[in-house]
Amino acid sequence: MLLTGVQSAATPWSTTEWHDRSEAIFALYSIEERGIQTTFAPRTIISGAEHPMIAAEVLEEGRDSFARHAWTDAHARLSAADGEAPLEPADLERLATAAFLIGRDAECADLWTRAHQELLGRGEVERAVRCAFWLAFGLMNKGERARASGWLARAQRLLDERRRDCVERGYLLLPLALQRIGAGDARGAYETFCKAAEIAERFVDPDLAALARHGRGRVLIRLGDIDAGVVLLDEAMAAVEAGDVSPIATGDVYCSVIEGCLEIFDLRRAQEWTAALTHWCESQPDLVPYRGQCLVRRAEILQLHGAWPDALREARQAREQLIRPPGEPAAGAAFYQEGELHRLRGEFAEAEEAYRQASQWGRTPQPGLALLRLAQGRPAAAEATIRRVVDEARDRITRSRALPAHVEIMIAVGDVSEARAAADELAQISAAMDAPLLRAVAAHAQGAVLLAERDARAALTPLRQAWTVWEDLEAPHEAARVRVLIGLACRELGDDDGGEMELEAARCVFERLGAAPDLARVAELSRRDTSGNAHGLTPRELEVLLLVAAGKTNRAIATQLFISERTVDRHVSNIFLKLGVSSRAAATAFAYEHELI
DSSP states (O other): OOOTTOOOTTSOOOHHHHHHHHHHHHHHHHHHHTTOOOOOOOOOOOSGGGHHHHHHHHHHHHHHHHHTTOHHHHHHHHHHHHHHSOOOHHHHHHHHHHHHHTTOHHHHHHHHHHHHHHHHHTTOHHHHHHHHHHHHHHHHHTTOHHHHHHHHHHHHHHHHHHTOOSTHHHHHHHHHHHHHHHTTOHHHHHHHHHHHHHHHHHHTOHHHHHHHHHHHHHHHHHHTOHHHHHHHHHHHHHHHHTTOSOHHHHHHHHHHHHHHHHHTTOHHHHHHHHHHHHHHHHTSTTOOTTHHHHHHHHHHHHHHTTOHHHHHHHHHHHHHHHTSTTOOTTHHHHHHHHHHHHHHTTOHHHHHHHHHHHHHTTOOOTTHHHHHHHHTTOHHHHHHHHHHHHHHOOSHHHHHHHHHHHHHHHHHHTOHHHHHHHHHHHHHHHHHHOOHHHHHHHHHHHHHHHHHTTOHHHHHHHHHHHHHHHHHTTOHHHHHHHHHHHHHHHHHTTOHHHHHHHHHHHHHHHHHHTOHHHHHHHHHHHHHHHHTOOOOOOHHHHHHHHHHHTTOOHHHHHHHHTSOHHHHHHHHHHHHHHHTOOSHHHHHHHHHHTTOO
16 A cells, blocks of 8 residues: 655655645545445555555556456556556556546546557557547547547547558447437448448457447347347347456447347346346446446336336436436436336326426437326327327337327327327337237237227237236236226126226236326226216317317317317217217217216
């Protein structure tokens, strides 16, 4: 242990130098107080002559801590050594990596810059470019794209001016591939990742190989070749688990692969890799950048499995970690997950605030916010929002996440034909992706639409298929929601006992989960059944009936509800059919007689 309180008279320290060295020593001792295990043993320097030897020993201990993935310990020791004498580039790279992994981003950027400049001054252009890449990598993860672009352009220029054929050219292809994905050029992105993979193979670089391989996998999934994409994701993860990949690249691959699995609704694979990521994070207690993303993924999986209190706790912990200055863009996902859980529990004010925060952190709050508006009794707002969301969704993965909410909201507002179109598209996507979770979602949508079309007998087949898959996936809330529809179908077919049993089974699950809105719906369905007031009108049809009874024309109703006049015509026709009337006056009389308005 280096105690820097003794210095020879020939080179006295200034007040600033003394302060800097005191800060380094304080950091070395204080890491134990923060719960990080170290092996420091205090030493006392007898004379200044012992200083170089002890400084070298601290440096070696820092390198050893780095090799053991003791990041806080490595950062403290290497920082102390750097305070005594400027580190060599290799140790600066170690210190920059350790700073990144314990969340000291500004310091990390400074260290990569120092290493870059030092290597450039020595004529080691390739290594200098590698430092510039990792600097840009950190900046991109923080959303500082302009700074990242500047460093990447500088790195590219350095290689082009010297016409170097090196592995670093492959690293510089990775951001280009990501840019092409953002521009909607998936095919171009795939070709760019392939070039990077070829360079990685030629220079035998495990980091570049893993990053390029998993990038190719993600793009293949977007292009529709899911089987081939998943094989590449698994292969990238095999290299990670074998320990062939550096810590920064390992964390990036973990998070991206899990995100890719969730994109294609591959729940089992996402669970497996999330468990592996959790274990990797727990083996390095002072690891910061990936722990928040890990908690978000865990929250999503816990929510699906019905462990809502645990899921909410994980989402909150993720949010608290990710919003720490300077903040991680992934905080938006944590806020969105909180919003989803609050919405399902009927905590609408908390849900609205969480969705708002998600939006501020760059995560679109949809389709959760549209479903919240429906739950709040604002069908017009829900309809307008979900129509926009679906219109803006271009690729099938994005659409597959919006279409289930589109079906639910369109059925609620009485636009069954549009719900049918959305359910059919969802079925086509499900058939192409062949993921159990998506099959359950699509079957649920098909059953709900058939029920809205008054074909209860046909609805039972997809609904029971959906329930079987949800049960197999251990997703109690989704399974219970399907049972509500099965109960309604049984009633339509005259099987009141069967319908009541299904509704009661669903009610028990909702009560256990604390799903207040679903509980209220089951209670309303039971009251409606016993009171004999089952008129069959949707919330949007009731809304239209109120305006018809107020004497509004179809054009006026369309203007007030922000829908087309043709849609109003369809709603009015549905109202006449369901109520068994043939005029607006008769519909108005029925509404007052049965206290519908």
